Amino acid sequence: MAEPSAGSVPPTEPPVETPTAEGAEDGASTSKKAAKKAEAKAKKEAEKARRAAERAAAASSSGTAAQAEDLAKENYGQETHETKLSPNSVEVTLKEISEEHVGKTVELRAWIQNSRAQGAKMVFVELREEGNWTIQGIAAANPEGAPVSRQMVKWVGGINPESFVVVEAVVQKPLEPVKSCKVSYFELHITKCFVHAPAPTMLGMTLAAANKPIANFSDEEAPVEQAVEKLSIAPAGEASAIPAASMLTHLDNIVMHKRAPVQQAIADIRIEVKDLFRSFLKSKGFKEFEPPCLIGAASEGGANVFRMPYFEKEAFLAQSPQFYKQFEIAGGRKRVFCIGPVFRAENSNTPRHMTEFTGLDMEMEIKKDYHEVMHMLEDVLLHIFRGIKERCAEEIALVRSVYPSEDFLLPEPGKEVRLTFAEGQKLLREEGPEEYRDVSDEEDMSTPQEKALGALIRKKYKTDFFVLDKFPDSARPFYAKEDPANPRVTNAYDFFMRAQEILSGGQRINDPVELEARIRKKGVDPNSPGIKEYVDVFRQAGVPAHGGGGIGLDRVVAWYLNLPSVHLAAYYPRTPKRLLP
Amino acid sequence: MAEPSAGSVPPTEPPVETPTAEGAEDGASTSKKAAKKAEAKAKKEAEKARRAAERAAAASSSGTAAQAEDLAKENYGQETHETKLSPNSVEVTLKEISEEHVGKTVELRAWIQNSRAQGAKMVFVELREEGNWTIQGIAAANPEGAPVSRQMVKWVGGINPESFVVVEAVVQKPLEPVKSCKVSYFELHITKCFVHAPAPTMLGMTLAAANKPIANFSDEEAPVEQAVEKLSIAPAGEASAIPAASMLTHLDNIVMHKRAPVQQAIADIRIEVKDLFRSFLKSKGFKEFEPPCLIGAASEGGANVFRMPYFEKEAFLAQSPQFYKQFEIAGGRKRVFCIGPVFRAENSNTPRHMTEFTGLDMEMEIKKDYHEVMHMLEDVLLHIFRGIKERCAEEIALVRSVYPSEDFLLPEPGKEVRLTFAEGQKLLREEGPEEYRDVSDEEDMSTPQEKALGALIRKKYKTDFFVLDKFPDSARPFYAKEDPANPRVTNAYDFFMRAQEILSGGQRINDPVELEARIRKKGVDPNSPGIKEYVDVFRQAGVPAHGGGGIGLDRVVAWYLNLPSVHLAAYYPRTPKRLLP
DSSP: OOOOOSOOOOOSSOSSOOOOTTTTSOGGGSOHHHHHHHHHHHHHHHHHHHHHHHHHHHHHHHHHHHSSOOTTGGGEEEOOTTOOOOTTOEEOOGGGOOGGGBTSEEEEEEEEEEEEEETTTEEEEEEEETTTEEEEEEEEOOTTOOSSOHHHHHHHHTSOTTOEEEEEEEEEOOSSOOTTSSSOSOEEEEEEEEEEEOOOSSOSSOHHHHTSOOSOOOSSOOOHHHHHHGGGGSOOSOOOSSOOOOHHHHHHTHHHHHHSHHHHHHHHHHHHHHHHHHHHHHHTTOEEOOOOSEESSOTTOSTTOOEEEETTEEEEEOSOSHHHHHHHHHTTOSEEEEEEEEEOOOOOOSTTOOSEEEEEEEEEEOSSOTHHHHHHHHHHHHHHHHHHHHHTHHHHHHHHHHSOOOOOOOOOTTOOOEEEHHHHHHHHHHHSOGGGTTOOTTSOOOHHHHHHHHHHHHHHHOOSEEEEESOBGGGSOTTBOEETTEEEEESEEEEEETTEEEEEEEEEOOOHHHHHHHHHHTTOOTTSTTHHHHHHHHHHSOOOOEEEEEEEHHHHHHHHTTOSOGGGTSSSOOBTTBOOO | OOOOOSOOOOOSSOSSOOOOTTTTSOGGGSOHHHHHHHHHHHHHHHHHHHHHHHHHHHHHHHHHHHSSOOTTTTSEEEOOTTOOOOTTOEEOOGGGOOGGGBTOEEEEEEEEEEEEEETTTEEEEEEEETTTEEEEEEEEOOTTOOSSOHHHHHHHHTSOTTOEEEEEEEEEOOSSOOTTSSSOSOEEEEEEEEEEEOOOSSOSSOHHHHTSOOSOOOSSOOOHHHHHHGGGGSOOSOOOSSOOOOHHHHHHTHHHHHHSHHHHHHHHHHHHHHHHHHHHHHHTTOEEOOOOSEESSOTTOSTTOOEEEETTEEEEEOSOSHHHHHHHHHTTOSEEEEEEEEEOOOOOOSTTOOSEEEEEEEEEEOSSOTHHHHHHHHHHHHHHHHHHHHHTHHHHHHHHHHSOOOOOOOOOTTOOOEEEHHHHHHHHHHHSOGGGTTOOTTSOOOHHHHHHHHHHHHHHHOOSEEEEESOBGGGSOTTBOEETTEEEEESEEEEEETTEEEEEEEEEOOOHHHHHHHHHHTTOOTTSTTHHHHHHHHHHSOOOOEEEEEEEHHHHHHHHTTOSOGGGGSSSOOBTTBOOO
């Protein structure tokens, strides 16, 4: 086994741009013209890269012809069924590489993140694996030409970024830590390199561009002329070398969008949020179930429901699993939860809305008081917030390096902020902006009102998370349980994160007589389709008092990280204008 | 604190019927006439119960009037906001009751499963909690009349079964174990009893009826005349006292359907299957994600897809998350899985089909060979089968007591049965029934063919689980990778349980040029909607070789338990005729 020169100088430029002041701007507020300018730049940059790659390829092939026999020719090229690595090489992932590998031959499957030639005899490549793991690789030509020849160095340097390669290399310690890589105390001295799946010469979006804050979340691309026309009035200043792209460009380049370190980190945080929700509730005796998406009636209000032909009938897509959670309680479960898609046919084209999102829902039997449910929901959310802060510290820091945000403030244990709706309105009247001097205790809050209240509470209680309890009767649907002590309010609550609602819930009526009376009081016909079947469930057998709540997973992730759009927290955001990819 | 007489004789009849030979018949094969007869019986029985309850209630109220002051009147009745239990009572669940509780006052919230009076001074009630936990409760009138009076005994005895009650009681050890209850070594001597939520006098379906094997899975109820007419030719023999109901009756009485011990057990097994799938894959480095349900094109074949108006466009419901699993791999993940709803607009009204079901899906990078994926899927399924056998032994036994089935045969470790499709066909030709003497290696199998092969393999290898690999090219879709050594077959497999397919998967083509060529070869236009966007993903950057598979959760549960219909394994089965509840 040949031994490449140990310890090389890492390349000077960090290959994926670290965020700059420009890049750290709130993506949502960047103007369309800047975005257009940015995209034009990106295309120019990519074209330049393509030409450089062509030149390198041409140089490489002519060089080969001009030189003597290539003693390394078995050690590189396109991977085929005949490709053979050394039988004594050890398969590793970057996460696993440790002192014990130093001097040993390892085998790695990774993406070429980028490469940089140092003369004709050496090339630095950055190799990337899932989890944003990166390592520096070096292919240095041996005077003997084996296992690495000059031809091989050129060839490695010419591999298009984002190609997937199989690499055999000897692990070494660099002279100084490679700061630009997550694995900074080791480097790979490449002995073989094969392209398993090539990337195109010109990427639709480079990894560096994909990792910039998104400049524009509109679902409609501004026409090109307009963009060009406005280039001249784009804000001046120290422009970043790698421009940001729009959300549309990101989604049209879904592969690069997903490969961006910031998106990988957001996805990893999302996974933890879901796992923390599930494991906490399981530890409290909750059982998971799957509610249906296809339902026979638009029982929760017909306006925002998707409807579709269903054989000889019509079907609807569930806007929430609530009725089915209740059926589970009626059917003998004490505590249930479900995690799954919910659908809203709202024509809202905002960074807060999607037509399909993931709901985290729970429902439980109430023993004495519905605050048992409210506290359980509070506990699971605090468990999630504290859990991701601990488990995802690195990912959160990475996201903040692209989308800066202040730490998410939590109340000290035992000092959770729970106001009644009336107390919240009073606070707004007394300490809020002028326009809220007359807000009523009996009318639901508007989104700006929520924002104002959240700001007041943050200032007063130093928390970004609080509960508003006892919503007025007028603001809650027919199934909400009225407070027996004051029927003008309900045993229902909303939870807020960074002054935005992320959870709605409360106690439901479990008595069919009381339920029917309230349905009538709300002006709904208790015999209308869907409603009748719902009430009938409570007539079938005795159903204990119960309550619950539903959380939007995408929103929890987005608001915790203060992302400019909930679309960044979704895997494949669905909007009125976007169903692809 | 008063001390009721310790140790009582349990009621002689077991309250929920244990299965009889009649009840143990395969539900799917029971004829409609038998079902009709059964339902007629059920109604008669329920009516009888109603009248008995009315008599009891009348007797109770007249008795109260006739007697002296009721010293126990604070200790029973409808629960109100003033209802108070003893401050020193301990809240318990039935699962928790142990020796340490003997002689102590406990508080329990449970369903009255049934009750049986022994004279005017004593009543036995069976109390039930989630998880099929049951215990015997006794209310015995004290000569002093407190805390339990004769009036209270009558009142407790008159509570409608399936009412939800709050009970205060002293834990005692019965003289002999109460065989009819899961908690057999303790009983509750009731000191207080309040009805929290009453059940109707006449249940739509009793718990005992709900726990019988379902007689008829048709979505169409036979007209009553027909049923009556055919009563006379129903099979004779020792008829069970409690008749079975149809699936329609079950779904129309969803609360009682779900409360049936057999359904609780099936649901608990389903939860374990899902958890075992998830935890196994997580331990192997798989990351969970959520694919969308709403998609912009019917890319996997338009025939069986639900379509719906979507603002100015059309949307489709995903038939599988496959493309999105692949996008996750393309987007930088090594291994992913997802658990969620998938939709098929098939007008198939069989016990094997549903229009919405839960998919367990995974996809992973292939290092050397697609058998890495096949073995991972095999491993996860074997882990599930072995896991539920161990973790759910009690639930499986309970299900078998209603739906008898033979043990699910598994291969010994290292002796997994993996045949190629051609080997399977050869076995059928050589050892199968006459009609399969000429089956071809290049044509897909029919369902009866699968059944016949499964039977041969069970006999030969003593396993109910096997893999069929290398499906012919003609039987696989455009994305399936052809075997480089033999392009007439693909690197694709199906998995079977009890001779029925439960998994389909294989290696996908990751090279866009190869993919486009195969799409053309399959006679599909690579530029058609959905297809073009799919192929484009592989053009965006280098995507490693990968493969995966999808499992139907409902089917795994149903086939493992050999249930007569997959609808029994679903929470809310959806069929072309059924969208409610």
